[in-house]
Amino acid sequence: ITVCNMENIDPMGIHTGESMVVAPSQTLSNDEYHRLREIAIRTVRHLGVVGECNIQYALDPNPPAGGAEYRVIEVNARLSRSSALASKATGYPLAYVAAKLSLGHALTELRNSVTGVTSACFEPALDYIVLKMPRWDLAKFERAASEIGTEMKSVGEVMAIGRSFEEVLQKAIRMLNIGADGFTAHRSGNFRVPDYVGEIEKPTMRRVFALADAMRAGNSVKKIHALSGIDPWFLEGMRRVIRFEKKLRASKLGAEVLRDAKRLGFSDAQIGVIKKTSAERVRALRLRMHVTPVIKQIDTLAGEFPAKTNYLYLTYHGSEHDISPGPDAKTGGAKKQMMVLGSGPYSIGSSVEFDWSCVQALRTLKVKGFGTIMLNSNPETVSTDYDVSDRLYFDELSLERVLDIVDFEKPKGVVVSTGGQIPNNLALPLKRAGIRVLGTDPADIDRAEDRHTFSKLLDKLGVDQPEWTEVTTPRAAAKEAARMGYPVLIRPSYVLSGSAMRVAHDEKSLIGFLKRAADVSSDHPVVISKFVENAREIEIDGVACKGKLAIYAISEHIENAGTHSGDATVVLPPQRTYLETIRRAKNITRGIIKSLKITGPFNIQFLAKDNHLMVIECNVRASRSFPFVSKVTGYNFIDIATRALLGEDVRDSYRTVELDCVAVKSPQFSYGRIKGADPYASVEMASTGEVAAFGDSYAEALLASMMAAGFRLPRKPRKSGSPSARAYKAVGGILVSLGKEENKVKLLPSIRILSDMGYKLYATEHTAEYLRGNGIECEHVYKVSTEKEPNISHMMESGAFSLIINVPTRAYQRENTDGFFIRRKAVDMNIPLITNRQLAEAFVTALAETKGRGLKARAWSEYREN
Numbered sequence: 001i002t003v004c005n006m007e008n009i010d011p012m013g014i015h016t017g018e019s020m021v022v023a024p025s026q027t028l029s030n031d032e033y034h035r036l037r038e039i040a041i042r043t044v045r046h047l048g049v050v051g052e053c054n055i056q057y058a059l060d061p062n063p064p065a066g067g068a069e070y071r072v073i074e075v076n077a078r079l080s081r082s083s084a085l086a087s088k089a090t091g092y093p094l095a096y097v098a099a100k101l102s103l104g105h106a107l108t109e110l111r112n113s114v115t116g117v118t119s120a121c122f123e124p125a126l127d128y129i130v131l132k133m134p135r136w137d138l139a140k141f142e143r144a145a146s147e148i149g150t151e152m153k154s155v156g157e158v159m160a161i162g163r164s165f166e167e168v169l170q171k172a173i174r175m176l177n178i179g180a181d182g183f184t185a186h187r188s189g190n191f192r193v194p195d196y197v198g199e200i201e202k203p204t205m206r207r208v209f210a211l212a213d214a215m216r217a218g219n220s221v222k223k224i225h226a227l228s229g230i231d232p233w234f235l236e237g238m239r240r241v242i243r244f245e246k247k248l249r250a251s252k253l254g255a256e257v258l259r260d261a262k263r264l265g266f267s268d269a270q271i272g273v274i275k276k277t278s279a280e281r282v283r284a285l286r287l288r289m290h291v292t293p294v295i296k297q298i299d300t301l302a303g304e305f306p307a308k309t310n311y312l313y314l315t316y317h318g319s320e321h322d323i324s325p326g327p328d329a330k331t332g333g334a335k336k337q338m339m340v341l342g343s344g345p346y347s348i349g350s351s352v353e354f355d356w357s358c359v360q361a362l363r364t365l366k367v368k369g370f371g372t373i374m375l376n377s378n379p380e381t382v383s384t385d386y387d388v389s390d391r392l393y394f395d396e397l398s399l400e401r402v403l404d405i406v407d408f409e410k411p412k413g414v415v416v417s418t419g420g421q422i423p424n425n426l427a428l429p430l431k432r433a434g435i436r437v438l439g440t441d442p443a444d445i446d447r448a449e450d451r452h453t454f455s456k457l458l459d460k461l462g463v464d465q466p467e468w469t470e471v472t473t474p475r476a477a478a479k480e481a482a483r484m485g486y487p488v489l490i491r492p493s494y495v496l497s498g499s500a501m502r503v504a505h506d507e508k509s510l511i512g513f514l515k516r517a518a519d520v521s522s523d524h525p526v527v528i529s530k531f532v533e534n535a536r537e538i539e540i541d542g543v544a545c546k547g548k549l550a551i552y553a554i555s556e557h558i559e560n561a562g563t564h565s566g567d568a569t570v571v572l573p574p575q576r577t578y579l580e581t582i583r584r585a586k587n588i589t590r591g592i593i594k595s596l597k598i599t600g601p602f603n604i605q606f607l608a609k610d611n612h613l614m615v616i617e618c619n620v621r622a623s624r625s626f627p628f629v630s631k632v633t634g635y636n637f638i639d640i641a642t643r644a645l646l647g648e649d650v651r652d653s654y655r656t657v658e659l660d661c662v663a664v665k666s667p668q669f670s671y672g673r674i675k676g677a678d679p680y681a682s683v684e685m686a687s688t689g690e691v692a693a694f695g696d697s698y699a700e701a702l703l704a705s706m707m708a709a710g711f712r713l714p715r716k717p718r719k720s721g722s723p724s725a726r727a728y729k730a731v732g733g734i735l736v737s738l739g740k741e742e743n744k745v746k747l748l749p750s751i752r753i754l755s756d757m758g759y760k761l762y763a764t765e766h767t768a769e770y771l772r773g774n775g776i777e778c779e780h781v782y783k784v785s786t787e788k789e790p791n792i793s794h795m796m797e798s799g800a801f802s803l804i805i806n807v808p809t810r811a812y813q814r815e816n817t818d819g820f821f822i823r824r825k826a827v828d829m830n831i832p833l834i835t836n837r838q839l840a841e842a843f844v845t846a847l848a849e850t851k852g853r854g855l856k857a858r859a860w861s862e863y864r865e866n
Contacts, residue, residue: 026165047077054075129161162315169237196214348687356382415438451470490504538554538606566667570628603618661863663701668709679833679835700850736763806826
């Protein structure tokens with residue numbers, strides 16, 4: 001039996017997935033630890049557990065004189081979130097060892113992969129500290145409740161490794177990639193919490209910054225402990241950071257002061273903020289004074305046996321490196337190495353799709369004979385498995401840290417184009433620092449990322465785009481928006497998942513959205529462009545080689561433009577796009593990649609309206625749809641892209657991908673966990689995952705994909721004996737509530753199909769009036785604000801609806817309406833909901849086409865064989 005202990009920093013009442021977690025435990029006494037360990041061993045022996053097991057305890061922070069007072073919360077005899085974290089925190093491969101045990105091996109027969117000589121029958125002993133911190137994206141949802149508690153809301157997490165609590169705390173905060181520079185001393189003013197008492201007492205996603213403000217205001221550890229329930233040991237560590245910030249302001253930047261700051265986790269940027277200088281100058285000063293980090297190995301036996309792992313981290317607590325730069329075991333000389341920058345924490349807009357791309361790049365680099373270096377901070381990823389790369393650095397994805405590792409390893413080049421927006425943003429700073437970035441020149445990446453520069457490039461190429469202007473002042477923006485005509489789209493530069501992107505319908509909303517856009521992307525321009533209504537969106541994912549197209553895949557969105565590409569339902573190959581439109585899209589693509597001299601992966605998004613094409617944007621990196629198009633077409637786009645990055649001529653890969661099947665990718669939302677958020681898609685991404693499905697037809701693929709995402713097909717109405725259901729005659733009907741006359745007119749054929757199929761239809765006042773006027777029978781129900789019967793609220797509670805089609809008047813403007821109540825309650829009651837007109841049309845058509853035939857269950861390989 002092997003035991004790994006971890007401790008939640010936050011008190012009971014906050015879900016483990018929402019809490020900061022530290023390993024090993026820092027506040028347990030030896031007696032407490034051994035008592036809990038003994039209970040754990042007795043439990044798994046009694047249950048006969050083979051493999052992984054997770055036991056959670058509640059421990060009284062103020063135990064009676066007799067010793068620890070505890071309660072067992074739950075036992076999970078499976079891989080849990082905690083055991084996955086334990087694997088990455090200790091380097092002990094729990095899943096691998098558990099699989100071996102399930103096959104009948106004994107722990108004493110298995111080798112410890114970290115030492116290479118001892119057995120796997122040991123309890124990890126760490127000479128470092130690990131801190132896991134959750135990543136939230138609740139700010140993307142207006143009206144969403146920001147409190148955290150027993151229900152998990154986080155969409156990702158990071159893991160920081162160091163030799164002191166202060167070091168890992170500040171590392172972890174930077175790793176979140178939310179713009180924070182650490183626990184304190186931020187370049188941005190967005191992390192001040194004036195009402196820190198309220199956000200400490202009732203924890204929110206900003207609680208850690210509230211703690212910093214409370215300490216900065218002079219509140220004692222005792223008082224903050226009483227407010228938060230956090231153990232004083234952790235609060236004292238936080239207070240040391242705040243106290244040193246004050247000391248640093250009054251001190252001269254000598255070698256010892258710099259070293260002390262680094263051991264407390266201060267970054268060059270933080271020191272620059274405190275001393276009113278730049279991070280670059282602080283770095284130069286550090287190097288002159290020889291204040292540099294050391295590279296340490298993950299060591300599961302605390303130095304008792306030599307570690308042989310490639311699992312590494314950087315710290316300022318030490319004087320010697322555990323390893324030498326880039327050794328080649330065979331030749332003894334320096335091996336050609338390439339470095340891949342990972343995707344950081346999972347967040348809305350950046351999930352496993354970018355990690356897949358990084359792993360594929362590592363595999364191709366290895367096949368091509370290069371040593372591989374991986375830098376990432378996410379314990380949930382495959383790229384942070386230490387057997388995927390030759391050297392794994394579990395650390396920050398920041399310019400400072402990348403330069404530290406490059407100075408030591410001296411790789412031949414750095415790959416920034418597979419990890420999403422975080423590494424892409426480092427391309428230009430790396431070039432300025434003299435680092436070779438593989439593939440497209442960073443100056444050309446900047447020409448694509450900068451909205452103003454890219455728009456001017458399109459004008460030069462004669463490529464149509466929505467009318468646009470660069471924002472200089474709110475007053476000028478309002479003047480230009482009035483000239484263009486509302487609605488207008490606000491588009492910041494260098495962002496992922498449409499962060500701070502908004503559709504403004506009037507001057508008031510425009511000014512408010514502009515402030516948020518400037519906060520998100522303060523170093524780059526914001527562009528406003530005319531929002532083109534009733535246009536479709538198509539995308540080209542591809543690989544280019546020296547400005548020439550190598551391979552591409554064209555997909556189309558089912559929803560009209562106005563739904564972010566990450567939230568859209570995507571079909572490959574296109575089903576509604578004219579061949580002439582596809583041909584023109586390819587020609588435009590060739591012109592753009594030639595002008596930007598792209599080598600590697602790229603993604604271009606288009607608007608199509610009445611066979612007229614306009615370009616939205618070009619991403620000179622892998623997109624979130626690269627795994628989708630690779631798995632659908634059978635061609636590994638990242639493998640081809642990586643070979644192009646290495647200088648190989650992959651233009652012989654050029655081909656038009658033809659398919660004999662259809663695949664649909666559907667978004668996965670988590671609105672059920674995000675209380676108060678309005679569950680509909682807009683220009684800023686909200687989905688937290690995705691699924692895909694194949695079919696012999698568009699209808700099959702669409703239904704299979706929606707069902708894989710958790711959507712349930714509507715059932716035919718049935719009589720019910722419950723009093724509430726009897727009052728509404730049937731259970732299992734379809735509620736239709738359509739804002740805007742255009743939606744009613746265009747959805748009329750689909751609603752008629754549902755009626756002809758025998759579904760019981762219910763409709764709100766104006767929708768019911770319209771449907772009846774066109775010969776469709778439906779039952780009128782009243783909105784909740786009327787308090788009349790039959791009332792929507794009561795009917796939803798009675799189970800009268802098995803599907804709700806609610807299309808708001810403005811699907812990209814949040815309003816506190818009856819429509820919001822219907823959508824929100826549908827999510828809370830787990831009633832299938834469709835809020836987009838085009839998706840509703842496609843779904844009804846698919847439902848009618850597959851009626852009675854069911855869906856086939858076929859392996860992926862069967863579709864590929866055709």
